[in-house]
Amino acid sequence: MTDAATPRSRWPGTGNLLPVLTVILAIVALWYLAAVWMNATWERDQTARAGVELALPDLITLTLTQDRPVLPAPHQVAQGLWEGLAGQPVTSRRSLVWHAWVTLSATLAGFAIGTGAGILLAVGIVHSRSMDQSVMPWAVASQTVPILAIAPMVIVVLASAGITGLLPKAIIAAWLSFFPVLVGMVKGLRTPDAMQLDLMRSWSASRPQVLARLRLPSSLPYLFASLKVAIAAALVGTIVGELPAGATAGLGARLLSGSYYGQTVQIWAALFTAAFLAAGLVALVSLIERRVLARMGLAG
Template identity: 60%
Template sequence: MTLPQKIGPVLTVVVGIVVIWYVGAVFMNAPFQRDADQRAGRQSTTIEFIEATLAQPKPILPAPHQVAQNVFENTFLRKLSSNRSLVYHAWVTLSSTLAGFAFGTLAGILIAIGIVHVRTLDRSLMPWIIASQTVPILAVAPMVIVVLGAVNITGLIPKALISTYLSFFPVVVGMVKGLRSPELMHLDLMRTYHATRAQTFWKLRFPASVPFLFTSMKVAVAASLVGAIVGELPTGAVAGIGSKLLAGSYYSQTIDIWAALVAGSVLAALLVAIVGLAGHLVDRAMGRRPS
């Protein structure tokens, strides 16, 4: 498949989303603009009315060009140390995201190894792990913040723990499936060679689980970013993407809210792409043929 064939469908979807977004912005902002025109005694043409709905300073739904302009200004035209810089806020959120992702991945791998090799853990621990993900993160985050704050643990650690809570689950599920993916014939062959459990793990189970691990890590890193942003909301953080969302909601700065959402989406896409690239490099190093 050539590059234009790959990009074409994506561009088509993007253009469709932008068109729907503009139409939605006009309809959502029209009542306020109609009321403003009546109070000012203005008689606008249809074109002028549409242009006005797409240029409101505090619209209900910002137009794509308003969000794009805000993102550009707060990314490239601000000092990195400025509290209005999206790069600065993204870095604050990224630090807790990476910490939570690292802890979650390590915990997920260790739990998966225990579940695969200890039958008791498989029967007792796995149901609780699944049940833990049914609790909404918005309910868990304030409890974590309050409990850790009571023992003077604030800052990065509470947000990292919330990210860990969200990111370890996909790693556990992916690694369990990966460690159990070798065929029974291959496991019998290892027994024929009198391989120990450690040798079977390192020579067969772990290499077979690597593709599953990186696939689950893509989900985990995105979930970790969500956890970091959610962790910033109950604390009233002054920095981070979550703080930008809070400030925008307090002062009805909807354009800033959408710009922060775009920044978070771009950051998530970059993190997933980096994990995917790392997985591709590991696959090549292991000699695995591209599918």
């Protein structure tokens, strides 16, 4: 966000911190208002049945402390998150850390498989013209197909074939992270221009040498850009893969059971855990990216 068009901050060193904080505060304030407004109907019904007139301050306290609110207030979500993350032993089925770990392990396994396959196929495509012309149009077209939507079906079909546990979810995560890596890497491996390739040829470098010394290093910026997309996609894929009925572990299962039993705080807590997990994973990839590119002198 530090491009030339961005106006300079009035307080040097703070950057976007102040505007971002303002917007977040505004969102939280709006959230509280919405919580009061959306939960008020139920409270009014309750008090009307009891025949009591409800004053506004009482209404506000009541709407913000419901057990199963239509929209839980931020502090209720924070409380639910805290209880889920820190209030349980990590091995407990009610612990969000445990559910997050179930989701995370499948995500990382799938991400590793998908990334590896994507890089290998990209290397093949760059070296074989018939492979390029056969596979690439399908790889690009497949981006327009809502693959994620059929993830639960894959789980059920694999379960009927006797494959359960981490692997089916990892397959979906791999499939989703495969295409961004493939498309990014094909672009990246082709970045060396004719001059650089000629130089390699004048050193009579073999094809594997050109790949290892020129193509792979110069593709790294593209690789990291697609890895960030891929890991977020892998996480979404895993969560959606946990949705089919019968799944009992993972953040997706937590979302589904919350929606079955009307436990809104549980849904929101699982949702925020997923959000933190996604942000953490993307931040981790960015950190590795910055380290690696700085080491190679490629950081801009």
